[in-house]
Amino acid sequence: MREITFGAAVNEAISEEMRLDNSIIVLGEDVAEAGTPFKVLSGLVEEFGTDRVVDTPISEPGFTGIAVGAAITGLRPIVDIMFGDFLFLIMDQLCNQAAKTHYMSGGKLSVPMVLRTNMGATRRSAAQHSQSLHSLVAHIPGLKVAMPSSAYEAKGLMKTAIRDNNPVVIFEDKLMYNDKAEVPEEEYLINFGEANILHPGTDITLIATSSMVQQAEIAANTLADQNISAEVIDPRTISPLDENTLINSVKKTSHAIVIDEGHQNFGVTAEIAARISEKAFYYLDAPVQRLGAMDVPVPFSPVLEDLTVPTAQQIHDRAVMVLKGEI
Amino acid sequence: MAHEIIMPALGMAQETGRLVAWLKSEGDAVKKGEPLMEVETDKSTMEVEAPKDGFLANISAAENTDIPVGEVVALIVENLDDESSKIQPISSKTIKNNEEKEQIGSNIETASNKEEIFSDSSTPSISSDKEIIKPSATTEGKILASPKLRSLAAKEQLSLIKLRQAGHKEPFKVADLPALRQLSSQSNMPLRNNATSLINKSSFMIFLLEINSAAKLEISSELVFVSFISSSLRLLFNEENIGIHYKSGSDLQSIFYQDPDKYQLENITPHDADIQITAEVCDLTSTDLIQLSGEINSDIIFTISNFSEQFLISLDWQPNRISQENALVLLRDVSSRIKSPLKQLL
Structure with missing residues (x-):
């Protein structure tokens, strides 16, 4: 099968959907002429024109508000927030307006909007351009949150997001844009709320999101060298969350580590660990472990920055400790 | 530079x-x-x-x-x-993104670099080690065990205390289940705790002679022992029924008594074997033996033997039946009754 990059997969998903549905528009900073700073949307403006691929002024609250209004009145906008860190600027448009309009209008209005943004540290982009803020969004009822972990996932989840009638926020790890994976040429969708078991195992469950899925897979392979059978699960969407698959896996393995690049405090790792404790408590043979980003602003120093993010080695070591009964 | x-x-x-x-x-x-x-x-x-x-x-x-x-x-x-x-x-x-990503992709290398940088630290990263809660080994208080082991042990009606008594490391996990099953299947588990007292037996012997000759009775030391021990047990446990499994001689012949302390010495009679046993009394005073282990079926065992002009009264107990403190109270009480039997009858 052909291999394409994560960025190209996102591009393909958006162009395919735009060809199918004229109501889809893209708007954001540098999305048209520049094709975004990561070049993910290159070529879109040439194909669909500046009416459908709109470069906006540098005002995230402004153009997100426009997108919410456009979505309510019939378009299907894809909003590009250049860095996940800028989500703080659009909290009202996203959390108070987009998330609640369907509910507060008694179901009469809907906001079929996709908000693409990114996450992920270790790019030497410092504290205001390196955050992974997906758990903030997942906290709000009415918003769906997808976290693609490969080019294949990115395309399938993006197409599903565009067709969803609810506001969906997609977090793309900015370090994965050039990672290649097999992506079929024929159309496919990936359903929200269906976790993916990448690597079946029996001894310990590694639940990982986004780029941490790669790290968990590396760890699963090094653990296999020590005859430890790790099951790697990618939830794909954290809202909705496929609790059943996670719980059933932990019931089988009795051990779990949750790995996510968001801050560990009050984050995805906390939420999933709590659900396991609620629903699989009597099956646990060791405390559920969490590996999240260190609870500090992301340092600019490369040496320090690398220390803040979970690694395959850390996952491996923690799994061994859990299974040896050292925790 | x-x-x-x-x-x-x-x-x-x-x-x-x-x-x-x-x-x-x-x-x-x-x-x-x-x-x-x-x-x-x-x-x-x-x-x-x-x-x-x-x-x-x-x-x-x-x-x-x-x-x-x-x-x-x-x-x-x-x-x-x-x-x-x-x-x-x-x-x-x-x-450049690509190179960077590759490095991160094969992070084991990256991590080993970190180890060099922080060579004074034994862990590959300082990141989340502070959050690892390592269990502290305890030997008292609540037993530390994983939820899964607890539910499995409960299903099989196994008591986790056996793992603690056998010195296994806490928290207990499913890996300890085979050991727990083995410990629980040992029906004649040796009693672990023992205390022994030595008392002068002259008062007891005179007492026995006097009541038998004065009242023309034939009361054996056996009846006095089981009566006194039964009284002491009742005092400690405050239970309705006290059952005594009395064994004597080198062949450890069994006789059962139900509440012998409730009767006059001359009226004490053996009972059928179907009673609930509170304690065993192993009477070796008719032999030269000091200690004799037979099949052990109860949590409290008294062994009474001769030791020159004294009685050696030995108490073995299961710590999950009575505490050491109570065991010593029990032994002291039984010893003082046998040492001064007249005082008990007055």
Whole structure:
């Protein structure tokens, strides 16, 4: 099968959907002429024109508000927030307006909007351009949150997001844009709320999101060298969350580590660990472990920055400790 | 020490930057913060400043050329004849996405680098080690065991205390289940705790002679023992029924008594074996033996034997039946009754 990059997969998903549905528009900073700073949307403006691929002024609250209004009145906008860190600027448009309009209008209005943004540290982009803020969004009822972990996932989840009638926020790890994976040429969708078991195992469950899925897979392979059978699960969407698959896996393995690049405090790792404790408590043979980003602003120093993010080695070591009964 | 000047990354997906112009010539003295060269990206043009005082040397990039991001274009040296200025600029580490990602992808290498950096730390990373809760070994209080082991043990009606008594490390996990099953299946588990007292038996012997000759009875030491022990047990446990399994002689012949302390000594009669046993009494006073282990079926066992002109009264107990403190109270009570039997009847 052909291999394409994560960025190209996102591009393909958006162009395919735009060809199918004229109501889809893209708007954001540098999305048209520049094709975004990561070049993910290159070529879109040439194909669909500046009416459908709109470069906006540098005002995230402004153009997100426009997108919410456009979505309510019939378009299907894809909003590009250049860095996940800028989500703080659009909290009202996203959390108070987009998330609640369907509910507060008694179901009469809907906001079929996709908000693409990114996450992920270790790019030497410092504290205001390196955050992974997906758990903030997942906290709000009415918003769906997808976290693609490969080019294949990115395309399938993006197409599903565009067709969803609810506001969906997609977090793309900015370090994965050039990672290649097999992506079929024929159309496919990936359903929200269906976790993916990448690597079946029996001894310990590694639940990982986004780029941490790669790290968990590396760890699963090094653990296999020590005859430890790790099951790697990618939830794909954290809202909705496929609790059943996670719980059933932990019931089988009795051990779990949750790995996510968001801050560990009050984050995805906390939420999933709590659900396991609620629903699989009597099956646990060791405390559920969490590996999240260190609870500090992301340092600019490369040496320090690398220390803040979970690694395959850390996952491996923690799994061994859990299974040896050292925790 | 020479300082490398590299083509900076000014855009997000920038592969190269155009060197528009050198603002200083090779050999020029430069001050920190002075503009060195002009660089153009698809977004903007900007000046690159000198990172430190020194002389500009080794200019390796021409004006109006595209230079890969991260490539060394010149050096700042402390003085012009500095040897290091002759060093060929090495292809420096760039911040290109691909290379970076590959490094992160095979993170085991990255982690080992970290170990070198933090060589004084035994863990590969300082990141989340503070959050690892290591269990502390305890031998008292609540038993530490995983939820899964607890539910499995409860299903099989196994008591986790057996693992603690056998000295297994807590918290207990499913891996300890086979050991727990084995410990629980040992029906004749040896009693672990023992205390022994030595008392003068002369008062007891005189007492026995006197009541038998005065009242023309034939009361054996057996009846006195079981009666006294039954009284002591009732005092401690405050239970309705006290059952005594009495064994005597070197063949440990069994006789059962139910509540013998409730009867006059001469009226005590054996009971059927179907009673609930509170304690065993192993009477070796008719033999030369001091200790004899037979099949052990109860949590409290008294062994009474001769030791020259004294009785040796030994008490074995299961710690989950009575505490050591209570066991000693029990032994003291039984010993004092046998030592001064008259006092008990008055």
